[in-house]
Amino acid sequence: MYNILVCDDDKEIVSAIEIYLSKEGYNVLKAYDGEQALKILNENKIHLIILDIMMPKKDGMEVLEEIRQEKTIPVIMLSAKSEDEDKINGLNLGADDYVTKPFNPLELIARVNSGIRRFTQLGTIQNLENAKIYKTGSLIINDDLKQVTVDGKEIKLTPTEYNILKFLTKNKGVVYSIEEIYQNVWQYEAYGAENIIAVHIRHIREKIEINPKEPKYLKVIWGIGYKVENL
Amino acid sequence: MNIKQSTVLKAMSYILIPIFGAIIVLTTIYSIYVAEFEKENKEGTFYQTERFADMYKSNLYNIIGLVEERKGTFDKVDVQENIYYGRYYDYNYHGMLKYIVLNTKTNTAYTNITVTENTNTIEKLKQNVKNENNQYLCYKPNPEKVETNIPNEELQNLNYVYLKNALPDNSTYEIYTYINPNRDAALGTVLEEIVFEISKKFDWIPVAIMPVLIIAIFAMAIYLCFAIGHVKGHEGIYLNRFEKWPIELTGIISFTVFVCGLAPTTGISFVNMTSDMQIMALFSFILIFAIIAYIALAVFATIVIKKLKTGTLINSSFTYKIIKKIISGVKKLWHNTFDNVDLNAKIIIAFIGLILLSIILISTGGLGVLIVLALWSYVLYLLQKKANEFRLVKNTTKEIYEGDVDNRIDEEKINGELKELSKYINDISGGFSNAIEQNLKSERLKTELITNVSHDIKTPLTSIINYVDLLKQENIENEKANEYLQILDAKSQRLKKLIEDLIEASKVSSGNIKLNIEKIDVVELTKQAIGEFEDKFKQKGLEIITTMPENEVTIEADSRYMYRVVDNIYSNIAKYALDNSRVYIDIKVDGKQVLISFKNISKEKLNISIDELMERFVRGDKSRTTEGSGLGLSISKSLTELQNGKFDVQVDGDLLHVEVVFTC
Numbered sequence: 001m002y003n004i005l006v007c008d009d010d011k012e013i014v015s016a017i018e019i020y021l022s023k024e025g026y027n028v029l030k031a032y033d034g035e036q037a038l039k040i041l042n043e044n045k046i047h048l049i050i051l052d053i054m055m056p057k058k059d060g061m062e063v064l065e066e067i068r069q070e071k072t073i074p075v076i077m078l079s080a081k082s083e084d085e086d087k088i089n090g091l092n093l094g095a096d097d098y099v100t101k102p103f104n105p106l107e108l109i110a111r112v113n114s115g116i117r118r119f120t121q122l123g124t125i126q127n128l129e130n131a132k133i134y135k136t137g138s139l140i141i142n143d144d145l146k147q148v149t150v151d152g153k154e155i156k157l158t159p160t161e162y163n164i165l166k167f168l169t170k171n172k173g174v175v176y177s178i179e180e181i182y183q184n185v186w187q188y189e190a191y192g193a194e195n196i197i198a199v200h201i202r203h204i205r206e207k208i209e210i211n212p213k214e215p216k217y218l219k220v221i222w223g224i225g226y227k228v229e230n231l
Numbered sequence: 232m233n234i235k236q237s238t239v240l241k242a243m244s245y246i247l248i249p250i251f252g253a254i255i256v257l258t259t260i261y262s263i264y265v266a267e268f269e270k271e272n273k274e275g276t277f278y279q280t281e282r283f284a285d286m287y288k289s290n291l292y293n294i295i296g297l298v299e300e301r302k303g304t305f306d307k308v309d310v311q312e313n314i315y316y317g318r319y320y321d322y323n324y325h326g327m328l329k330y331i332v333l334n335t336k337t338n339t340a341y342t343n344i345t346v347t348e349n350t351n352t353i354e355k356l357k358q359n360v361k362n363e364n365n366q367y368l369c370y371k372p373n374p375e376k377v378e379t380n381i382p383n384e385e386l387q388n389l390n391y392v393y394l395k396n397a398l399p400d401n402s403t404y405e406i407y408t409y410i411n412p413n414r415d416a417a418l419g420t421v422l423e424e425i426v427f428e429i430s431k432k433f434d435w436i437p438v439a440i441m442p443v444l445i446i447a448i449f450a451m452a453i454y455l456c457f458a459i460g461h462v463k464g465h466e467g468i469y470l471n472r473f474e475k476w477p478i479e480l481t482g483i484i485s486f487t488v489f490v491c492g493l494a495p496t497t498g499i500s501f502v503n504m505t506s507d508m509q510i511m512a513l514f515s516f517i518l519i520f521a522i523i524a525y526i527a528l529a530v531f532a533t534i535v536i537k538k539l540k541t542g543t544l545i546n547s548s549f550t551y552k553i554i555k556k557i558i559s560g561v562k563k564l565w566h567n568t569f570d571n572v573d574l575n576a577k578i579i580i581a582f583i584g585l586i587l588l589s590i591i592l593i594s595t596g597g598l599g600v601l602i603v604l605a606l607w608s609y610v611l612y613l614l615q616k617k618a619n620e621f622r623l624v625k626n627t628t629k630e631i632y633e634g635d636v637d638n639r640i641d642e643e644k645i646n647g648e649l650k651e652l653s654k655y656i657n658d659i660s661g662g663f664s665n666a667i668e669q670n671l672k673s674e675r676l677k678t679e680l681i682t683n684v685s686h687d688i689k690t691p692l693t694s695i696i697n698y699v700d701l702l703k704q705e706n707i708e709n710e711k712a713n714e715y716l717q718i719l720d721a722k723s724q725r726l727k728k729l730i731e732d733l734i735e736a737s738k739v740s741s742g743n744i745k746l747n748i749e750k751i752d753v754v755e756l757t758k759q760a761i762g763e764f765e766d767k768f769k770q771k772g773l774e775i776i777t778t779m780p781e782n783e784v785t786i787e788a789d790s791r792y793m794y795r796v797v798d799n800i801y802s803n804i805a806k807y808a809l810d811n812s813r814v815y816i817d818i819k820v821d822g823k824q825v826l827i828s829f830k831n832i833s834k835e836k837l838n839i840s841i842d843e844l845m846e847r848f849v850r851g852d853k854s855r856t857t858e859g860s861g862l863g864l865s866i867s868k869s870l871t872e873l874q875n876g877k878f879d880v881q882v883d884g885d886l887l888h889v890e891v892v893f894t895c
Contacts, residue, residue, distance in 0.1 A: 010690055012694040013690070016701060054686075080687075082731070082734070101689045102692045102696045102697075103693065105700050177752070178759070195758055195762070198758050198759050198760075198765075201762065202762050220759060221790055222760075222790040222793060223759075223788070223790050224751055
């Protein structure tokens, strides 16, 4: 049973989140301002926090800063502020994730699951020393088993998708154009049918990313190519 | 202590400069005098000089006066004839001159010749004078006659009147004089001789001392130039009340004192002086006045230097003030007379005036023609100057017109009517740039307002979406309720999309975004985007037909915003294209231009104008019920333009043609 602290000054939103998370089997603690959140955090063992930014008394950013002074628990910021600089600010201050309002409940739950898995299970999976393993962040490709896991959760990929993802993860951080990916994965010259690569990559994104429009691992550099982020 | 403020040093300089100066001048004069004497002596030409004549004449004059005035003091010599010996009047100053003044009426002689056996009668005395070895000169009044063996023209033709003035009327004096040739007559006096002898021995002294003195004078003068005006207890140059007077006033006073000091000394001749006492008195007199003159000069020079140092020499002068007054008066008169005159009238007046002036000047001929030429050259110069000013006004106005609204015409460089015009243009451009600034500000405010309001809307919307979702998860048996829930779900999702688009549209249209320009490949981008929309196109049975170059086509743009442009166009196609139709996507490179065109057949009748289509919140079917906010094309257009591209929409029947143009 994991304890999740949900903190937002809008009581209805907190209640809705509580309903969703309870269904997933989490124990939810509720706070309606920053000070309350910090107090609960000190008194209980919390595994993950969902934190609003615009709140009375102490805002989410201040709370985040105080949490990060002593705790490493996952923090998901939840805010109506959807500007890039807001997201960058939050992540730089130590948040693990940033969800904008209005949010898709399924996405929020997926992010909570991912955060909890990363916090509780990761680090124990490194048991295959000799296996051929490619890894970035919590995306792990075990080439011996032809197995892909994200946050410890196994992902089913087609052989083509697997080859593309393996190639990009092997060369993480490097941007490849459609043509280059085609030549490297298929091992012969592209002759026009390589358009299909873009579709494959979208499919991979839809499978491994929580929000394919804002990918964490497989990034699209529009007009240039694709890359797997080196995390 | 600051050397510049030393009173002692300054006083010393003021005193030493004239003393050294005087020494230099006198030494120089004396050196020249001696050199001339030496030369004349060597060549034996001294007796022929005018100077000698003057000296001799003046001596004659004085002797006669002396004898007449002081007869009683001559001693009667114990000889048979009446010979009086002027023991005490040996004429020290002109000692070498021997004389006999003979009164023919009484047959009495006055002389300074020592009486011996050879000279104890008047006749013997006369003979003694007219010795061949002597340089003699004798004067007899009745009839007037000069006898001399001196080779001097002026003495040979002696003016008798000059001598007569010294004698009482109808006097019967005869004068016999001679210069002893054995003595160095050229020097005239023993004193001079001694000085001359000494000076010959020490003639190296002036040569040695002069440079030292000259250097000292220069050093002191330079020191004074630097130090003048620096007074203890005052910053910078100190001018007292007297020194602040206009320079003309100071100049007049100084000049008056200077002239008064020098005037008495002009016309004074030492030659006329008969005694040492007199000469001493005169010398003192001259010295005092010279000192007064020097003080006047020094004070004036000091004030001029001080004023130069404070830069007030010209500013504080009467002349400057008067000229300034006159100029400003003339200017005022000019403005009063001509400011309200129409420009055309001005030109006519100037034209007629110039023609008349030219005619008059040419009719005077010669110089007049030259003046006319100069005048017209000046007119040409003025016209060129005006043309330059006009060009400046024109160019600056053009720059303002082209968008540099902060530009201003430099009014300093422009005169007259154009200055007025420049002022108006500057005012307009000032108002213009103000308006633009205001506009930008209000755009920013609008964006901020929209963003803030959107944030406020988002929070309740979150609850609506979440609870609709939760409600859907409840097993509701009522079919109508389920139908209503579906509507609520769709509309709340649309509201969410609307708000997101609204924020983006307001940011983009106010230019309130940061661009990260890099080189991107349009072909790659198009392929990537097709990959993204493949499912949606397939669902509607849309066939995508692309025509694009094999090679990459790079443009400079922001990769993310460029995708937003394409994303909006593709969404538009996915939403509004006729099902099971074909969509044409072409990339063409035309010289330096990259054209990306998207053609599709609209599902609905396109019954509105392109302008309306591009306006925010308007969609093809004029209805607002289907998905989308209607902001898509507007956002794409704004984003394209922000990245220096062109975004164009054309409608031909049901054919919608979107064209994006970039330069590569």
